[in-house]
Amino acid sequence: MKIDFANLKLAYQEQKEEIDIAIKNVIDNSSFIMGEAVFNLEEKLANFTEAEHAITCSNGTDALLLAMMALEIQPGDEIITTPFTFIATAETIAFLKAIPVFVDIDEQTYNIDASKIEAKITNKTKAIIPVSLYGQMPDMDPINAIAQKYNLAVIEDGAQSFGATYKGKKSCNVSTIGTTSFFPAKPLGCFGDGGAVFTNDAALANKMISMRIHGQSQRYYHQYIGMGGRLDTLQAAILNVKMEHYKNNIKRRQQAADRYSTLLEGKVSTPFVAENCTSVWAQYSIRVLDRDLVQSKLKEKGIPTAVHYPKPLHLQQCFLYLGYKIGDFPISEQVSAEIISLPMNPYLLDVEQKYIVEELIKLL
Incomplete structure (x- = not known):
């Protein structure tokens, strides 16, 4: 048996007719930049999250940049985040010449440990x-409370969690600004790069709308320093189709996760989802001791795996200038050495998951 990790081909085939029509309409209209589909998508995204403003952009990394630029982050400013994440989270901070300040993660959720944040504030x-991370939101209430106490902004990096909930509130609508990614392998993915920012603050929304088009207030009149950060119309058209099926796909991801957890019960520690949260299962990640061997043996059996992420950010070469060392964030370091992601997508069959687990258990 050969398993597909994300099964993007089947994702297309399921909605092929609708997607092909949407793409053809954009091509026929030839409005490839800021066409009608972009604004239709922004309305759908706002309705889905219940945020006042949803602004599409070129990718999830640019979404983070737009958020920080709108907040007027300056060189030397400090921004607290997690070392256990994709590099874009901290890379964008450093790109603006601000300083990433890391806080270790919670060992159950792998998200930032809110109880350790206040000690890092200066x-x-x-x-x-x-x-x-992995489709589940952190404990946002204490994070927002700390931010309010010290007059700080909170930017949720929801690149992996669009559609997840925390105490009934949707990801990307629980903080000053929320960001997400529509990279193809995300739970809601387009056919290239794409992202969005969300806020309930009209002034911040207007700044980000302007900044994504080179800071324009009107054509060729530039109020801010901005970027070329637009989402193209073809990607918006594809996402408009996929949005119609997204709630069902979240259910199917949950069903796949439940099947894994049932099959793995008692064999390995399964992913923990907090009682007040729901996950969209961007990944289904477990921890194993001899990861390289496990990956190699599973690959021989036609089972792909991935590691999100093998080296925490504080130990990456590009961040050595920050002065961190091995042992500074022990939970992140341990998890990064053991974490492994199994195939996860809405199209996994029961027989496929049984095969994956049977082969995995032999190696534990």
Whole structure:
């Protein structure tokens, strides 16, 4: 048996007719940049999250940049975040010449440990960026309470969690600004790069709308320093189709996760989802001791795996200038050495998951 990790081909085939029509309509209209589909998508995204403003952009990394630029983050400002995430979270902070300040993760959820944030706040701290990793949001209430106490902004990096909930509230609508990614392998993915920012603050929304088009207030009149950060119309058209099926796909991801957890019960520690949260299962990640061997043996059996993420950010070469060392964030370091992601998508068959688990158990 050969398993597909994300099964993007089947994702297309399921909605092929609708997607092909949507793409053809964009091509026929030839409005490839900021066409009608972009604004239709923004309305759908706002309705889905119940955020006042949803602004599409070129990718999830640019979404983070737009958020920080709108908040006027300056060189030397400190932003608190997690070292256990994709590099874009901290990379964008460093790109603006601000300083990433890391806080270790919770060992159950792998999200930032809210109880450790306050100790890292200084007079240079301007924002907190919690990451909603693997499809589950962090404990946002204490994070927002700390931010309010110290007059800080909170940017939720929801690149992996669009559609997840925390105490009934949707990801991307629980903080000053929320960001997400529509990279093809995300739970809601387009056929290239794409992202979005969300806020309930009209002033911030207007700034980000302007900044994604080179800071224009009107054509060729530039109020801010911005970027070329637009989502193209073809990607918006594809996402408009996929949005119609997204709630059902979240259910199917949950069913796949439940099957894994049932099959793995008692054999390995299964992913923990907090009682007040729901996950969209961007990944189904477990921990194993001899990861390289497990990956190699599963690959021989036609089972792909992935590691999200093998080296925490504080130990990456590009961040050595920050002065962190091995042992500074022990939970992140241990998890990064053991974490492994199994195939996860809405199209996994029961027989496929049984095969994956049978082969995995032989190696534990």
